[in-house]
Amino acid sequence: MVRCLGPALLLLLLLLGSVSSVGGNRCVDAAEACTADARCQRLRSEYVAQCLGRAAQGGCPRARCRRALRRFFARGPPALTHALLFCPCAGPACAERRRQTFVPSCAFSGPGPAPPSCLEPLNFCERSRVCRPRLLAFQVSCTPAPSAPDGCLLDQRARCLRAYAGLVGTAVTPNYVDNVSARVAPWCDCGASGNRREDCEAFRGLFTRNRCLDGAIQAFASGWPPVLLDQLNPQGDPEHSLLQVSSTCRALERRSLLSILPVLALPALL
Ligand SMILES: *[C@@H]1O[C@H](CO)[C@@H](O)[C@H](O)[C@H]1NC(C)=O
Numbered sequence: 682m683v684r685c686l687g688p689a690l691l692l693l694l695l696l697l698g699s700v701s702s703v704g705g706n707r708c709v710d711a712a713e714a715c716t717a718d719a720r721c722q723r724l725r726s727e728y729v730a731q732c733l734g735r736a737a738q739g740g741c742p743r744a745r746c747r748r749a750l751r752r753f754f755a756r757g758p759p760a761l762t763h764a765l766l767f768c769p770c771a772g773p774a775c776a777e778r779r780r781q782t783f784v785p786s787c788a789f790s791g792p793g794p795a796p797p798s799c800l801e802p803l804n805f806c807e808r809s810r811v812c813r814p815r816l817l818a819f820q821v822s823c824t825p826a827p828s829a830p831d832g833c834l835l836d837q838r839a840r841c842l843r844a845y846a847g848l849v850g851t852a853v854t855p856n857y858v859d860n861v862s863a864r865v866a867p868w869c870d871c872g873a874s875g876n877r878r879e880d881c882e883a884f885r886g887l888f889t890r891n892r893c894l895d896g897a898i899q900a901f902a903s904g905w906p907p908v909l910l911d912q913l914n915p916q917g918d919p920e921h922s923l924l925q926v927s928s929t930c931r932a933l934e935r936r937s938l939l940s941i942l943p944v945l946a947l948p949a950l951l
Pocket residue numbers: 682773774777860
């Protein structure tokens with residue numbers, strides 16, 4: 682649906698939320714909560730503008746788009762940025778919107794029509810001072826704990842989601858693969874990986890066969906930030922509830938910023 686809209690309309694959709702939240706689309710709720718928060722809104726407008734921009738040779742300015750996305754997840758209020766990335770969905774309209782959250786046509790897939798072997802982004806990432814520490818953090822934080830029945834130890838979930846968000850805007854940017862599941866993967870496959878197929882599958886499996894990551898994304902539904910619950914109340918006076926959201930968010934943000942991964946806070950890497 683989104684593909685046939687012009688960039689300006691897409692921009693409006695991303696910034697304002699396309700449908701009213703009365704239908705219970707939590708990705709729209711998350712977008713509205715971000716719009717109501719000055720910092721979240723500013724950082725999101727920046728990446729949307731970059732990612733929808735035109736590069737000199739056609740295509741999009743991918744490096745600038747990805748840099749703006751890294752800034753959004755490093756500096757935006759985590760309660761709001763994570764709600765945008767992990768909003769729980771029960772239907773395809775919500776899941777499609779979740780998949781489109783960070784302008785994947787520029788930040789995630791391309792430039793060619795077919796995905797490369799995962800060894801390509803992996804090799805690139807290992808040589809990149811931006812990507813490498815984030816991939817390591819993701820491996821450490823999201824590796825399933827054998828002793829945990831649902832994949833992650835309890836306190837591991839939040840760390841895993843933070844580390845996952847830290848990869849958005851790197852060479853191994855992951856995204857939802859469709860609009861009917863919550864499965865995620867970077868834009869690559871292991872078809873043409875020759876004698877390194879096992880390495881390739883192992884890397885891709887960090888995303889596609891990871892019980893801890895899957896469980897953490899599922900569990901985000903029950904940990905849906907309380908500040909966003911107000912938005913689900915269609916009776917509420919919208920102006921009033923937006924004000925409430927933004928002041929509660931500022932309080933939340935001060936607390937959760939303290940716990941953000943050090944690697945995400947290093948301004949030199951952004
Ligand atoms: C879900 O994805 C399919 C395949 O990409 C697409 O044809 C369909 O329009 C999408 N659904 C929604 C609600 O956007």
